[in-house]
Amino acid sequence: ITLRDLGPYNEWDRAVFADLIEKLNSDENKNPKVIGLDIIFSGTNNSDGEKRFSEEIKNSDNIVLASKLETDSRVMKSEEGSYFIDYYISEEVTAYDEISSVADSGFANVIFDDDGYIRRFYTAIPSEEKVYKGFSYVVAEKAFGEEALSHLSPIVEIKYSGNPGDFEVIPMSKVLDGSVPSGYFKDCIVLVGAYEEG
Numbered sequence: 001i002t003l004r005d006l007g008p009y010n011e012w013d014r015a016v017f018a019d020l021i022e023k024l025n026s027d028e029n030k031n032p033k034v035i036g037l038d039i040i041f042s043g044t045n046n047s048d049g050e051k052r053f054s055e056e057i058k059n060s061d062n063i064v065l066a067s068k069l070e071t072d073s074r075v076m077k078s079e080e081g082s083y084f085i086d087y088y089i090s091e092e093v094t095a096y097d098e099i100s101s102v103a104d105s106g107f108a109n110v111i112f113d114d115d116g117y118i119r120r121f122y123t124a125i126p127s128e129e130k131v132y133k134g135f136s137y138v139v140a141e142k143a144f145g146e147e148a149l150s151h152l153s154p155i156v157e158i159k160y161s162g163n164p165g166d167f168e169v170i171p172m173s174k175v176l177d178g179s180v181p182s183g184y185f186k187d188c189i190v191l192v193g194a195y196e197e198g
Contacts (some may be wrong), residue, residue, distance in 0.1 A: 005173035009019070009194075010065040011124030015049030016176070017192075018154050021056040023175055023182045024190060030183035035141040036064045038108055041095040043179070057099040065100065066091040066193075069125070069132060089127050106138035123152050143189050 006012060017037070025031050044050060051110040052086065057063055077083055094100040107125070110118050123137040133141075141149055172192060174180045 001171035002173040013049035014053040017053040018056045030186040032185040032190045033143045036191045044096040063103045066103040069107045106133045106135035108135040
């Protein structure tokens with residue numbers, strides 16, 4: 001619906017996201033707990049819309065941005081003398097500096113099993129430089145606090161036990177045009193991201 005209402009995603013100005021954040025956070029007594037933007041806002045164009053978007057991010061304390069981990073591999077030799085392939089994180093692709101420096105973020109990569117299904121996700125991946133936290137983990141951490149998540153292991157099996165409709169899906173355009181009032185999301189976790197191809 002949103003693509004029909006707003007046109008192709010690659011033609012959107014970042015002012016669209018500024019408008020969304022402004023609407024969602026318009027009443028501090030009815031703000032969402034967290035707004036997770038599962039979109040990588042890489043690159044910058046210094047447009048007026050982007051400047052507005054950056055200001056909205058800076059003025060909001062409930063935003064989580066997505067990043068992407070790039071991996072590479074190398075052949076290593078074990079102490080026993082056998083060779084193995086070592087996978088490592090070569091780069092983290094983040095949002096442009098102006099917003100990534102003021103908002104929390106987490107990697108949104110998913111790990112597919114050999115049969116193409118997703119059965120688990122990483123809450124965190126340690127590397128030599130730092131511990132990379134997953135997007136969903138950072139969203140939950142912001143909503144419920146770090147203590148509430150202390151029991152989780154770095155790899156969590158997904159229990160697909162929900163029923164259709166357990167998670168409400170609301171087109172972004174319906175929030176932007178006022179069909180869904182911003183107060184509707186009071187104390188909610190709002191996730192914004194691709195829901196269909198294109």
